[in-house]
Amino acid sequence: MPGTQPPQQTETAPTYRPTERTVPTRSPDRAAYDKELVHAILDEGYVCHLGFVRDGAPVVLPTLYGRVGERLYVHGSTGSRPLRAAGQADPGLPVCLTVTHVDGLVLARSAFHHSINYRSVVVHGLAHDVTDPEEKRLALDALVNHVVPGRAADSRPANKKELAATAVIRLDLNEVSAKLRTGGVNDEPEDLALPHWAGVLPLRKGYGTPLADPDLAPGTEFPEYLAAL
Numbered sequence: 001m002p003g004t005q006p007p008q009q010t011e012t013a014p015t016y017r018p019t020e021r022t023v024p025t026r027s028p029d030r031a032a033y034d035k036e037l038v039h040a041i042l043d044e045g046y047v048c049h050l051g052f053v054r055d056g057a058p059v060v061l062p063t064l065y066g067r068v069g070e071r072l073y074v075h076g077s078t079g080s081r082p083l084r085a086a087g088q089a090d091p092g093l094p095v096c097l098t099v100t101h102v103d104g105l106v107l108a109r110s111a112f113h114h115s116i117n118y119r120s121v122v123v124h125g126l127a128h129d130v131t132d133p134e135e136k137r138l139a140l141d142a143l144v145n146h147v148v149p150g151r152a153a154d155s156r157p158a159n160k161k162e163l164a165a166t167a168v169i170r171l172d173l174n175e176v177s178a179k180l181r182t183g184g185v186n187d188e189p190e191d192l193a194l195p196h197w198a199g200v201l202p203l204r205k206g207y208g209t210p211l212a213d214p215d216l217a218p219g220t221e222f223p224e225y226l227a228a229l
Contacts, residue, residue, distance in 0.1 A: 021124050022177035032178040041121045041178055042067050042099055046147065050074060051096040052127075065097070066142035070173045072097065072123065073130070073139035075166055092126030097171060105201040106184070109191045117181050117200065124175040130168040139168045150225035 015033040016022070024031050032038075042065075051060040066073045074097075104117035130136050141152040158166065185198045207229050210222070 016173070016176045018177065019124075019175050022122065022175055024177070024179060027179075027181075030179050030181055032180065033176070034178070038121050038173070038176055038178050039067065041101065041119050042072070043146075044101060045099040047099075048072075048074070049098045051098070052093055064143055064147070065099075066139065066144075066146035067173075068138060068142045072171045072173065073142055073168055074127075074171070075140065075143055075168045092128045093169070095125065095127045095171060097123040102203055103182075104203055106181075107198055107201060108185045109187045109194045109196040109198045113185065113187055115181065115186075117183070119178065119180050121176065121178050123171060123173060125171050125173075127169040127171050130170050133163075135170075136163065136166075136168050139170070140166070148225060148229070150223070154223055154225070 014035055016035065016038065018031075018033055022031070022033070046064065047062050048065045049060050049062050051058060053059070063074055063076060098120065100118060100120040102116050102118050106113075106115040106117060108114050130139055137157070140158060144152040144155065184200055187198060210226055212222075
C-alpha cells in the first residue's frame with residue numbers, strides 16, 4: 001500500500017542487476033552497476049532531477065535528496081504535485097531520478113568530437129509517500145546531513161507544524177545504473193595534424209570562505225564540521 005514502510009532491504013550483492021531500462025543503447029561500455037560506485041556518485045552530489053509524468057506530459061524537477069543505505073529520500077512541500085501524487089498512486093508514482101557530475105571539458109580538434117568527462121547515476125522505480133514519523137525524521141536528518149555532514153545535530157529539528165507542511169518520498173535503489181566518461185580527446189587520425197589546441201579542461205568543486213550570519217547568538221562557535229571542509 002502507498003505510504004506504508006516496506007521491509008528493510010538486505011545488501012548482499014555488490015552490484016545492481018542490469019535491466020532493459022538501465023543498459024544504455026549508446027556507449028554501453030561506459031555503464032557500471034557497482035553499488036559502491038553508485039553510492040559514491042550519489043553522496044557527492046547535492047541536486048537530483050526527478051522526472052515523472054503529470055497529466056500525460058513529462059515533468060522534470062531539480063531538488064535536494066539524501067541517501068540512507070539502499071534508499072533515496074526527496075522532500076518538498078505537501079502542496080507539491082509529485083509528492084502528492086506519490087501518496088495517491090497505487091502501487092506508487094513511477095519516476096526516474098538522475099544525478100550528474102561534470103569532471104572536465106574535452107576540447108577536440110574537431111567540433112564533432114568535443115565532449116565532457118562525467119559521472120552520472122540513473123534510478124528508475126516507484127516513489128512512495130513516507131508517512132511513518134520515525135522514518136520521516138530519519139529522512140529529513142539525512143537530507144540535512146547530505147548538504148553538510150553533521151549539520152542535522154547542529155540545528156533545531158522540525159517541529160510538528162513544519163513536519164505537517166513537509167512531504168517526503170522514498171525511492172528504493174533497485175533499478176540503477178552509473179555511466180562515466182573519462183580520459184582524453186578522441187580525434188580522428190587525419191585531424192591530429194590540425195593546428196587547433198586539444199585537451200581536457202578539468203573542473204573541480206570547492207568551498208569558499210564561510211560567511212557568518214550577522215545575527216548569530218553571542219558565543220556561537222564555528223563548527224568543526226565546517227572547518228573540516
